[in-house]
Amino acid sequence: FAKIYAAVPMVLRGRWRQVAVTIGLLVLTIPLLPWGTFIADYSIINAALSVQSNDGLKGIGLLLGIPIALVAVIIVGPERGAWLLVPAIWPSQQPYYATLVMPTASAVAAALIILPVAWSGLLALVGVAAVTLWERYRARPA
Numbered sequence: 001f002a003k004i005y006a007a008v009p010m011v012l013r014g015r016w017r018q019v020a021v022t023i024g025l026l027v028l029t030i031p032l033l034p035w036g037t038f039i040a041d042y043s044i045i046n047a048a049l050s051v052q053s054n055d056g057l058k059g060i061g062l063l064l065g066i067p068i069a070l071v072a073v074i075i076v077g078p079e080r081g082a083w084l085l086v087p088a089i090w091p092s093q094q095p096y097y098a099t100l101v102m103p104t105a106s107a108v109a110a111a112l113i114i115l116p117v118a119w120s121g122l123l124a125l126v127g128v129a130a131v132t133l134w135e136r137y138r139a140r141p142a
Helices: 004-012 016-029 035-040 042-052 059-076 078-089 095-104 107-113 120-139
Strands: none
Touching: 004 016, 004 078, 004 095, 035 042, 059 078, 059 120, 078 095, 078 120, 095 107, 095 120, 107 120
16 A cells, blocks of 8 residues: 555555455545645656666657566466566666565565666566576476
8 A cells, every 4th residue: 555556566465355445545545645736846856867867768668578577477376476566667766676586585676776777677577587488497307
């Protein structure tokens, strides 16, 4: 609820009750929280996010990254891939988004997502997909 992008893993993992509770709580906050101020200051907030994320993913780079990320999620599977999808394709990834890889229990994802580049989330997802493919290849009968 506190970080709305965490809804993406919940949807991909089919956690509909948690998604419904989050939507309900968001609706309840409409009269309580200063959403008007947020909307009025959106350009300032967006500029700050851009600085914090080293300009994030932009335009054609983001469009090219989405299909790569989706194929990697299919390879990795929904349980692990759902957690890696947000940092892989979120346009303005802030450093703390790296914590989303924790449920994957992947040292590869952790090592790649901490790189100080805009594509680190996508690198982490592709890295986990590559390791997954390698493990499947090694496990197949000779």
